[in-house]
Amino acid sequence: MENTIGLEIIEVVEQAAIASAKWMGKGEKNTADQVAVEAMRERMNKIYMRGRIVIGEGERDDAPMLYIGEEVGICANPEAKAQCNPDELIEIDIAVDPCEGTNLVAYGQPGSMAVLAISEKGGLFAAPDFYMKKLAAPPAAKGKVDINKSATENLKILSECLGRSIEELVVVVMKRERHNDLIKEIREAGARVQLISDGDVGAALSCGFAGTNIHALMGIGAAPEGVISAAAMRALGGHFQGQLIYDPEVVKTGLIGESKQSNLDRLASMGITDPDKVYDAHELASGETVLFAACGITSGNLMQGVRFFHGGARTQSLVISSQSKTARFVDTIHMNEQPKVVQLH
Ligand SMILES: O=C(COP(=O)(O)O)[C@@H](O)[C@H](O)[C@H](O)[C@H](O)COP(=O)(O)O
């Protein structure tokens, strides 16, 4: 799979990031999102694969493109349809977030990225658009920290696994009212908290790499982003656990349906019989091969954002593969028809 489409998925996230970056700082989050979706879809439909979107736009925004269940790949491209033989193509499930951190793009803040994860058919958990309690940590703490333990206990474990004092640990938490107690507990335990307004995929990913000065992600974010983060951590060997949150009282927003009971009914209709199950990275991204790709829209811990120059743009992407066990940073100069210069920096 990596050989077949590894390079192509880099271009998919690059194109989405470039499109979205044109709307950076313009205060229009929906446009920044929409153009990323269109660019991602257009490039995806040139790939010789039979792709199916399992996590996409859709539930939250009732989107017309990259919706859950949409078929993508060369056979979905009207121009190629005549020559297309689906039986010859590899079947792939895809989780996408073409613009992860739409607010970050709209307001010119760091940490937004175009992101996707792919695996064989059935290899990614088709999470509903609910919330998810998440715990991400570096590879050294994999299987040692536990989402069922308190933050205080996990910080002690992290401190031992990483050979640093608790005071030397930094935990990313989304700045939300629902996290007030968690933030207090982390601070009282002695660790430092980095509050983010959006973009918990980037935070989870940062835990996978030493040198980012981020040692854990704790708290509740969106479930689809949880699966994408899990795919990255699965391929990288980091720790990720997620537990669906279906009670609107816990998150204090109306985003996950009217009532706890209606959400439980919906989970049951999806075949999720144990709604409180804690999933680890291997369960959320269970395929034999898992690939993760991201391209910075605005600069973050791991990737620089898109930099435009007259006639082109430069991007930085990351592709992580469970198959080749590589985390590959890709630095690309994109040249339009006739650039006056090919800008190096
Ligand atoms: O910040 C986020 C927004 O993602 P997007 O809509 O693609 O720009 C995600 O990283 C979060 O995981 C998540 O969507 C968020 O926590 C849910 O929203 P909220 O109710 O504001 O916490």
Ligand SMILES: [Mn+2]
């Ligand atoms: Mn997102």
Ligand SMILES: [Mn+2]
């Ligand atoms: Mn998004």
